[in-house]
Amino acid sequence: MTRNSWQMSLMTGLTLGALTTIGCGDGGSMMTGTGGTGGTTETTIELFSWWIAPGEAEALQSLIDLNKTNHPDERIFNAGAVSGMDNRTILMQRLAANNPPDLFQQNAHDLRTFLATNPGSLAPLDDFFTAQGLNGVVLPEILADVTVDGHIYSMPVNIHRENTLFYNKQIFAANNLQPPTSVTELMQACATLRAAGITPIATAYQGWILRIMFNEIAMGSMGADAFHDYMTGGPRDDAALMAAIDLFADVMTNDINATAGGTDFGWTNAADEVAAGRAAMFLHGDWAKGYYEQLGWSPGVDFGVVGAPGAADLFWYGVDTFSLPVGAPHPVAAKDFLATTGSITGQVGFSKLKGSSPIRTDVPLNQLDSEGRATLIDLMNARYRMLVVNYDAWDNAFLAFAQNHDKAALFQAYVDNPPVQ
Numbered sequence: 420m421t422r423n424s425w426q427m428s429l430m431t432g433l434t435l436g437a438l439t440t441i442g443c444g445d446g447g448s449m450m451t452g453t454g455g456t457g458g459t460t461e462t463t464i465e466l467f468s469w470w471i472a473p474g475e476a477e478a479l480q481s482l483i484d485l486n487k488t489n490h491p492d493e494r495i496f497n498a499g500a501v502s503g504m505d506n507r508t509i510l511m512q513r514l515a516a517n518n519p520p521d522l523f524q525q526n527a528h529d530l531r532t533f534l535a536t537n538p539g540s541l542a543p544l545d546d547f548f549t550a551q552g553l554n555g556v557v558l559p560e561i562l563a564d565v566t567v568d569g570h571i572y573s574m575p576v577n578i579h580r581e582n583t584l585f586y587n588k589q590i591f592a593a594n595n596l597q598p599p600t601s602v603t604e605l606m607q608a609c610a611t612l613r614a615a616g617i618t619p620i621a622t623a624y625q626g627w628i629l630r631i632m633f634n635e636i637a638m639g640s641m642g643a644d645a646f647h648d649y650m651t652g653g654p655r656d657d658a659a660l661m662a663a664i665d666l667f668a669d670v671m672t673n674d675i676n677a678t679a680g681g682t683d684f685g686w687t688n689a690a691d692e693v694a695a696g697r698a699a700m701f702l703h704g705d706w707a708k709g710y711y712e713q714l715g716w717s718p719g720v721d722f723g724v725v726g727a728p729g730a731a732d733l734f735w736y737g738v739d740t741f742s743l744p745v746g747a748p749h750p751v752a753a754k755d756f757l758a759t760t761g762s763i764t765g766q767v768g769f770s771k772l773k774g775s776s777p778i779r780t781d782v783p784l785n786q787l788d789s790e791g792r793a794t795l796i797d798l799m800n801a802r803y804r805m806l807v808v809n810y811d812a813w814d815n816a817f818l819a820f821a822q823n824h825d826k827a828a829l830f831q832a833y834v835d836n837p838p839v840q
Contacts, residue, residue: 461492462752466741467499467510467523472687474709476500478773485768486759493752499524514540519744521753525573527564527738528806534567542743543570547754553761556779560804564738573740574757577766577775580794581807582635582727582735583705585690588720590617590699599728602639602666609674612699619674620700621692623684624821626814632702633817636670637663639729646730647803652839660833664826671824680821693722702727704737705794708774718790726797734801738778812836 470479483495498520499506510523514537525533534541548554548571554562557575565573586598594615599605609619622632638646640663645656676692678684690707692698694714701707708724716722725731741760743753759765766777767786776795784792798804816832819825 461494462749463494463496464522464749464752464756465520466495466497466756467506467513467520468497468741469499469506469524470497471500472710473713474706474711474772474774477713478709478769478775481768481772482756482760482765485762485765486756489759490752490755493755495756514744517746519746519748521747521749522741522743522756524576525740525742527561527573527575527740528808530565530573530740530742531567534572540745541572542745542747542750543572544574544743544757545571547571547574547757551758551761553779556781557761558778558780558798558804560806561738561778564806565740573742574760575778576739576741576760577770577773578778578798579737579739579775580705580726580734580798581631581703581737582638582730582733583703583707583794584635584725584728585693585701585703585707585711586723586725587693587696587699588723590696591723594699596699598723598725600725600731601729602636605636605639605728606666606669608699609670613673618676618692618698620670620702621676621689621698622679622702623686623689624680624818625685626816626818627809628686628689628703629817629821630809630814631704632670633663633667634735635702635727635730636667638727638733638735640666643730643733643803647733647805650805650808650838652837655837657830657834661826661830664829668820668824668826671821705774705776708790709772710774712772712774718788724790724794731797732800732802734798734804735807736798736804737807739775808838810836 468479470476479497486493486495499510510520513519561575561578562571565571565575584598591598594611594617596608596611599608612619622628637660641649641656641659645659648654649656649660676689676698678692679689681688686703686707687710690701690703690710693701694711694716705724708718711722712718718724727733741757743750743757747753760769761778763779763782766779766782769775770777771787771791776791776798780799784795787795812832813836816829820829
């Protein structure tokens with residue numbers, strides 16, 4: 420999973436001459452069945468999604484299967500899975516060439532920039548939301564995240580908590596540890612684990628992965644109020660930010676896995692360190708929960724999930740969405756899939772596999788597992804619900820920090836690229 424921003428103009432720097440359409444050669448419809456007459460037409464809805472990792476792929480497939488049950492004559496084809504690492508580049512080329520798929524995945528925090536750069540490129544979904552009764556059941560913050568200039572432009576699929584601490588319950592039990600509720604307890608747990616010869620925290624030397632870990636440490640170090648103010652344009656406590664960087668540097672020096680800088684070592688590899696018992700904790704987004712379950716781990720039994728130590732009342736979240744481009748070949752069928760995605764059944768099935776929280780406030784808690792219920796309750800009761808803020812400049816600074824531990828340079832990256840610009 421890549422969390423880097425892909426904010427860019429559709430019309431800048433693209434080579435359009437060699438474009439090929441991924442999917443059915445006739446633009447999306449195909450004939451099925453046998454016999455000279457009476458064949459049925461199956462509509463293929465082309466989706467561009469980057470969900471291909473374990474946990475992600477199964478969650479998306481649950482929506483595809485449910486949609487097939489609801490609409491037997493419609494098939495969802497994930498063109499992003501076919502194009503692999505190039506899927507975003509190909510998508511941008513397709514959009515620039517006025518050859519859009521039916522739906523494509525976005526991050527909510529990119530939506531405004533995307534529309535500002537490409538006005539008129541997305542179909543508004545106001546009438547769709549009204550018809551589906553979503554306005555009254557989607558969390559108001561999430562609804563605001565997909566609303567631009569008074570119009571809803573994207574269907575939220577899930578809510579991912581990006582301030583989640585995963586821990587190996589067997590390691591914690593063997594060392595008489597409880598999940599830390601403050602950064603002081605976190606550092607005490609790290610010391611205990613080091614003394615026992617266990618790597619305290621797993622991570623990977625990728626900028627966005629380190630940024631997520633830093634945010635969790637900073638929330639607890641600065642406190643929820645100061646972190647909220649800093650990230651929303653309120654008073655900027657630079658001394659508190661520098662103290663958080665000092666603490667992050669200490670963790671990076673003493674408490675992480677030696678394999679973190681390995682070639683092609685990513686978030687799933689870091690998660691594996693905890694699953695294998697080589698590390699005790701992973702500070703990451705809650706999509707790792709879905710990955711752990713695909714490995715055969717049971718939430719609440721093999722691993723535990725809590726909010727960021729010292730800031731559990733702050734829910735720092737990302738929202739994945741599906742957008743309907745203007746000119747989509749099959750807009751009616753595409754909206755069928757969006758309806759499936761937003762339904763209670765779709766939300767429950769997807770969230771349980773993905774490790775995320777539903778976008779709806781009316782999902783029955785008893786349909787979620789214990790860790791999923793706890794996270795959703797945290798979301799509902801959070802003192803602050805905040806959409807993630809990130810910049811490529813921050814991620815680049817974290818990647819450089821992994822190599823040189825230059826605390827002043829990391830601090831300067833925040834000074835030069837403030838959260839609210």
